[in-house]
Amino acid sequence: MQSRISKFFNFRFTIAIVVTTLFFINLGYAEQHEKHDIHKAHKTAALNVMLHTEPQKIQAGEPATLMFHLTDVKGEPFTDLMVHHDRILHVLIVSENLQTIGHIHPEDFESRDMMAELEGAYTVHFTFPIAGRYILALDVMTADAEISKYMHVDVAGNKKMADVSQDFRREKSIFGYTEEGGDRFTKPVSIIDGKGTSKYHVKMNAPEKIKAGEMVHITYHFSRDDKPITDLVPFLDAPMHFAIVSTRLDGILHTHGTVPMNGNMGKMMKKDPHAGHKMKKTPTTGHQHQGTTPDKFGPTVMLMTTFAKPGVYQIFGQLKHADQILFPTFMVKVEESD
Numbered sequence: 001m002q003s004r005i006s007k008f009f010n011f012r013f014t015i016a017i018v019v020t021t022l023f024f025i026n027l028g029y030a031e032q033h034e035k036h037d038i039h040k041a042h043k044t045a046a047l048n049v050m051l052h053t054e055p056q057k058i059q060a061g062e063p064a065t066l067m068f069h070l071t072d073v074k075g076e077p078f079t080d081l082m083v084h085h086d087r088i089l090h091v092l093i094v095s096e097n098l099q100t101i102g103h104i105h106p107e108d109f110e111s112r113d114m115m116a117e118l119e120g121a122y123t124v125h126f127t128f129p130i131a132g133r134y135i136l137a138l139d140v141m142t143a144d145a146e147i148s149k150y151m152h153v154d155v156a157g158n159k160k161m162a163d164v165s166q167d168f169r170r171e172k173s174i175f176g177y178t179e180e181g182g183d184r185f186t187k188p189v190s191i192i193d194g195k196g197t198s199k200y201h202v203k204m205n206a207p208e209k210i211k212a213g214e215m216v217h218i219t220y221h222f223s224r225d226d227k228p229i230t231d232l233v234p235f236l237d238a239p240m241h242f243a244i245v246s247t248r249l250d251g252i253l254h255t256h257g258t259v260p261m262n263g264n265m266g267k268m269m270k271k272d273p274h275a276g277h278k279m280k281k282t283p284t285t286g287h288q289h290q291g292t293t294p295d296k297f298g299p300t301v302m303l304m305t306t307f308a309k310p311g312v313y314q315i316f317g318q319l320k321h322a323d324q325i326l327f328p329t330f331m332v333k334v335e336e337s338d
Contacts, residue, residue: 091136099161171203202223232319235325244307
């Protein structure tokens with residue numbers, strides 16, 4: 001009899017432990033869920049960007065430090081960024097006359113300050129080649145969205161930049177520039193000075209009429225010494241990067257090219273130029289935005305994009321062949337939609 005009573009109390013005691021354990025598990029889950037909601041709210045909050053420069057008045061031809069301070073709507077440091085296209089933060093710089101391009105990142109410099117980045121401050125260095133106005137675009141990614149911001153800076157100096165020159169050629173020679181290692185090229189590139197280290201030929205095929213608000217397919221064909229280039233390699237985790245800027249200087253669209261493919265993936269990419277990209281968890285960054293670019297490809301790369309407004313646009317391209325970074329740049333005119 002006593003044995004039965006002992007078994008009964010032991011059973012009740014076991015049940016109590018299980019219930020208590022489940023209670024704490026559920027309580028812990030609720031707390032984690034609540035924290036996750038707060039975390040998600042922080043990630044989707046608006047991003048504010050303040051730019052500080054050293055020197056405060058930037059001089060053409062002299063190195064400048066650009067520090068971007070990222071905060072959320074509460075003024076707290078915005079640090080919940082993901083690595084996308086191999087970089088934590090992309091800075092695109094274009095001159096007002098649409099003849100100079102720069103594409104730089106905090107990781108490109110040995111002076112990168114990881115402690116400052118924990119406080120939402122990201123630094124790059126750039127030498128503006130000529131006096132005048134420039135547009136700077138900042139691209140980052142959270143787990144929820146890609147975020148782009150842009151601003152303008154005025155650069156002082158005696159030599160002023162020329163006016164915008166319209167050039168609607170669809171075939172031209174371009175130059176390559178020897179990379180600085182690790183897909184880095186931190187210097188400004190002029191699309192007209194012809195001071196590269198190698199020479200290529202590129203032909204762009206685009207519709208005769210491009211209309212605002214409509215998807216347009218543009219293809220680039222690359223060759224060298226009259227031979228198609230079939231060993232292009234990924235640059236910053238993409239076949240090709242693009243910075244699209246209008247003469248209004250009212251923003252920069254940073255997008256990416258695709259490699260023409262057959263089968264279902266090719267059909268999917270025609271519908272969505274970012275198809276094939278995936279998020280990959282890593283121990284150091286939490287997540288990473290990676291692409292499915294082949295190790296080698298060419299001679300054709302495709303751009304699919306939509307121009308929001310009519311006007312004249314410069315399409316700056318950037319891609320890689322061996323250790324050469326190429327900057328194919330073409331101008332297009334976009335008409336009013338029907």
